[in-house]
Amino acid sequence: MRRAIVLVIDGWSAGYLSPYGTAWLETPALNQLAAESILIEHATVETLNLDRLYRSWFRAAHPLAPDDGFDLAAALASIGAACHLLTDEALLRDAAGSFELASAEFLPCEEPKSAEHEDDTELARIFAILCDWLGSEQGDELVWAHARGMAGAWDAPLDYRRSLAEEEDPDPPTYVTPPALRPTGKIEPDELLGLSQAYGGQVLLIDTLMEELLAAIHALPTERQPLVVVTSSGGIPLGLHKQIGRDAELPLAIYSNLTQVPLLIRLPGAAEGLTRLQGLTASSDLSATLLDWFGAAKPTRSEDPTRSLLQLDEPGRDRTLCVQGDELYLRTAAWGARVYGDHQCQLFGKPDDRWDVNDVADRCPQVTPLAIDLAQQTRDAIQTGAALPELPEELTEGL
The missing domain is CATH 3.40.720.10 (Alkaline Phosphatase, subunit A)
Incomplete structure (x- = not known):
């Protein structure tokens, strides 16, 4: 049983x-x-x-x-x-x-x-x-x-x-x-x-x-x-x-x-x-x-x-994606990214910044645009039933 x-x-x-x-x-x-x-x-x-x-x-x-x-x-x-x-x-x-x-x-x-x-x-x-x-x-x-x-x-x-x-x-x-x-x-x-x-x-x-x-x-x-x-x-x-x-x-x-x-x-x-x-x-x-x-x-x-x-x-x-209205929250092992508005992003180092207290988007100009793109591309792939885009190496490495 x-x-x-x-x-x-x-x-x-x-x-x-x-x-x-x-x-x-x-x-x-x-x-x-x-x-x-x-x-x-x-x-x-x-x-x-x-x-x-x-x-x-x-x-x-x-x-x-x-x-x-x-x-x-x-x-x-x-x-x-x-x-x-x-x-x-x-x-x-x-x-x-x-x-x-x-x-x-x-x-x-x-x-x-x-x-x-x-x-x-x-x-x-x-x-x-x-x-x-x-x-x-x-x-x-x-x-x-x-x-x-x-x-x-x-x-x-x-x-x-x-x-x-x-x-x-x-x-x-x-x-x-x-x-x-x-x-x-x-x-x-x-x-x-x-x-x-x-x-x-x-x-x-x-x-x-x-x-x-x-x-x-x-x-x-x-x-x-x-x-x-x-x-x-x-x-x-x-x-x-x-x-x-x-x-x-x-x-x-x-x-x-x-x-x-x-x-x-x-x-x-x-x-x-x-x-x-x-x-x-x-x-x-x-x-x-x-x-x-x-x-x-x-x-x-x-x-x-x-x-x-x-x-x-x-x-x-290798990632999760939460969708709420027009907002996306992308999580990888090393990063959390809140993507909203017109290509706006808040970026948080994981797993140390557990509750997203310290936004480091301005300090990580090489990571932030990659996080935005990955969140949006992941959303698009899920919507069409396509394979998820490859995870950039920069989003697997922490601060």
């Missing part, structure tokens, strides 16, 4: 997870999950548009790739594996209706308010259903659970965010609806502190709920444990680059704090635990991984860069 859970928590950046380097959040359950999993160090979502991302996931291709009719859910159904969608995000209704899902359950969302107990939060509803599913025996199945997460109500009990405040700190904010604005002036330190405490409280909530989910998995014999994938559909800005929150009415510049997401893959019995993959990975690789896990055929394409992350000996990608 082959089963799998994919848990996507929207708005969760890799920067707020201890195994990715965060020192100020104590998350023992998430740390345990990471220790039992294959941890993908550099996972990039290929768009922050939720509808396009899900169509990409279920088409097993980059969002810009030509539509060839492939359907992940149909491919799984053809080998007897049912694919179910569970979500509290109404924006996924159109995408869900485009694929041959065995079922789609949409959980209603009420007026947001701080919960008295973690079991009363939006996230807890999804975790509870997953725990119940673990005890069932329905044959080969994939449960794809998408939580609004950080893009929904910040409704963890207020004690969670209070636990992150020092004695001399001001009281953490009590808002439940995440703020969204584009400050023109300096952001006050107390405002940034409150944002991180409120957001961090939601991460602590995830950790509490993950403890229960892991306990339910550990209670099963290894042969009944599912493949578990935990990831995100993109981060939320918390003041970096003069951006707070995501809102459809506000402009959004894409940087690595939004595009780089956690990606943890736990095999039954924690096989391959403590494995850390350093190569570049794109969101569409998740689809190839699921097809591999269930033994379903991948789409037949002349040019297909997707790869199963269960094949640990395969090298990572």
Whole structure:
């Protein structure tokens, strides 16, 4: 019997997870999950548009790739594996209706308010259903659970965010609806502190709920444990680059704090635990991984860069490309490049400048135009289904 859970928590950046380097959040359950999993160090979502991302996931291709009719859910159904969608995000209704899902359950969302107990939060509803599913025996199945997460109500009990405040700190904010604005002036330190405490409280909530989910998995014999994938559909800005929150009415510049997401893959019995993959990975690789896990055929394409992350000996990608409106974010092993407007570019040295703080485009005149050209040529190649252009040697070498 082959089963799998994919848990996507929207708005969760890799920067707020201890195994990715965060020192100020104590998350023992998430740390345990990471220790039992294959941890993908550099996972990039290929768009922050939720509808396009899900169509990409279920088409097993980059969002810009030509539509060839492939359907992940149909491919799984053809080998007897049912694919179910569970979500509290109404924006996924159109995408869900485009694929041959065995079922789609949409959980209603009420007026947001701080919960008295973690079991009363939006996230807890999804975790509870997953725990119940673990005890069932329905044959080969994939449960794809998408939580609004950080893009929904910040409704963890207020004690969670209070636990992150020092004695001399001001009281953490009590808002439940995440703020969204584009400050023109300096952001006050107390405002940034409150944002991180409120957001961090939601991460602590995830950790509490993950403890229960892991306990339910550990209670099963290894042969009944599912493949578990935990990831995100993109981060939320918390003041970096003069951006707070995501809102459809506000402009959004894409940087690595939004595009780089956690990606943890736990095999039954924690096989391959403590494995850390350093190569570049794109969101569409998740689809190839699921097809591999269930033994379903991948789409037949002349040019297909997707790869199963269960094949640990395969090298990572040489680049990833996130597309958001007219903006492109190109990532190679040595560089991150935000390409926007009329041949404008911000350039960041990788992997040291993890969150794109130090723009070195003016200091690297030999690299910047190559990054612009490669981002645009890669976009064009993906759109036409052609082979990707060769990576210039200058974009493989760091500062």
